[in-house]
Amino acid sequence: MNNDLTFCQMPLDRASTLRKDQTxxxxxxxxxxxxxxxFWRGKFLYHQQKLTIFTKKNSIDTESEYTHAEVFTDALHTNGTIFLGTSADIAYFVCDLSIMTDDEIGLWLAKLVIxxxxxxDFRRSLSxxxxxxAxxxxxxxxxxxxxxxALHCGGCGAKTKALDGGHRRVCLDDNCQKEHFPRTDPAVIMLVEYQPKSGPAVCLLAEHHRTPEQAFSTLAGFVDPGESLQEAxxxxxxxxxxxxxxxxxYVDSQPWPxxxxxxxxxxxxxxGLDLCLEEEELRSAAWFTAKQLVDFKEWGDDIEGPKLPRKESIARLxxxxxxxxxxxASAQVIAKANQE
Ligand SMILES: [Zn+2]
Structure with a gap:
């Protein structure tokens, strides 16, 4: 397991038993x-480029202290508050304000007087x-x-309500009462290698239509129902x-939000090395040696030439x-040849 991978260093205890206790x-x-x-529509709140955490008494950011009782009252009334976990017995929540319109969120921000x-945007703020x-x-x-x-029941279409700090929803129709739990979509991502009888091994990388030109990455796709990971x-x-x-x-895994x-x-x-590309998915694909990949540019570099995936991605890992x-392996071959 590689703990350096982005999104894989969760410091909170998810407290999955305690969160069921309503009191x-x-x-x-x-x-x-x-x-x-x-959180508001794909974005988190930052103050001077620093992620902002609020408490009801003041900001955790010790550079500035203010009280926010009214702001909290407004926010918590949106019913979008979700429990995340605890650290040193302090509880952490995320409050989703996405129900607010542009004007309403503008007014809410103005009330903070900061x-x-x-x-x-979350993805743009990773750095x-x-x-x-993260x-x-x-x-x-x-x-x-x-x-x-999951605001409506997938079984009968009636409204649902959140329980367990937002980790379970239950249908409000008395005849249904179906429970709903958070979903995760499994996707496989794979580096395909080919070892010829002589010469260096090569790996298969592709340009996907959904990424900029010359951005090369591994292949990936969602797991179908009734399919094992290896089959996928x-x-x-x-x-x-x-x-x-x-x-x-299997090499490693990464939550990808x-x-x-x-x-x-x-x-x-x-x-074998022969390729037959699915043109709807891929712009191009080719085999590369490790030596060739050393010359690839970084994701986002404003220079011509093939580029590697983002550093935070499992594709890059x-x-x-x-x-x-x-x-x-080639260093071992050289060392062995020198011994002989
Ligand atoms: Zn229902």
């Missing part, structure tokens, strides 16, 4: 020590966050996404690139780990 939850919701993040406070903050917000964003899509890897690689794979091995996936990373061996293993 405990009410105590934490009204406690002056509890910490609240604010300069340089604004909502920033402003510590790995722990993990908490990723968790919060995924729960908010689920809450917003083999199917996706065959569908997208026309390549048969064997020896499929855009909107609520779990990326499950694998390495697999190709049976798979590529970096594969390159490292290739260089280590």
């Amino acid at each position: 405990w939850m009410q105590d934490k919701l009204s406690s002056e020590d509890s910490c609240f993040y604010f 300069e340089n406070i604004k909502f920033i 402003l966050l510590s790995p722990q903050q 993990a908490i917000l990723s968790y919060g964003k995924a729960l908010i996404h689920w809450q917003q899509s 890897v083999a199917r996706e690689v065959l569908e997208e690139a026309g390549v048969h794979v064997t020896n499929i091995r 855009f909107p609520n996936s779990l990326m499950i990373g694998f390495i697999a061996q190709a049976s 798979l590529i970096d780990a594969w390159c490292k293993s290739q260089f280590e």
Whole structure:
């Protein structure tokens, strides 16, 4: 397991038993020590480019202290407050204000009377966050996404209400009362390698239509119902690139809150080099040696040439780990040759 991967360093105890205790939850919701993040339509609240946590007595940010009783009253009335977990017995919540219109959120922000406070898009703000903050917000964003899509019962269409601090919803129709729980969509992501009889191994990377030109990445896709993870890897690689794979091995996983996936990373061996691309998905694909990948540019670089995936992604972890293993293997070959 690689704990350096973004979204994988959760510092909070999810307190999954305590959150079912309504009295405990009410105590934490009204406690002056509890910490609240604010979310509005894909964005979290920042003050001077720093993620803002509010308590009912003042801001945790010691550079500025203010009281926000009225602001909290407004926010908590949106019914979008979700419990995230605890740290040192302090409870953390995320408060979803997305129900507010542009004008309403503008008024709400004005009530804070704080300069340089604004909502920033989560994905664009990743560079402003510590790995722990990114993990908490990723968790919060995924729960908010689920809450917003589960306001009505999937069984009968009646309204649902949130329970257990926002981790369960129950249908309000007396004849139905169906329970609903947060969903995670599993997706497989795989580095496909080919080892020729002689010469260096190569890996398959592709340009996807959904990313900028010359941004190369591994193949990936959602797991179908009734399918094992290994079957999903083999199917996706065959569908997208026309390549048969064997020896499929798990490497690592990463929650991916855009909107609520779990990326499950694998390495697999190709049976041959011939490609037959699914043109609806891929712009191009090619085989690369580890040595060639060293010359790739970074994601977002304003320079011509092929680029690697974002550093926070599991695609990049798979590529970096594969390159490292290739260089280590060739160093061992050279060391052995020198001994002989
Ligand atoms: Zn129902």
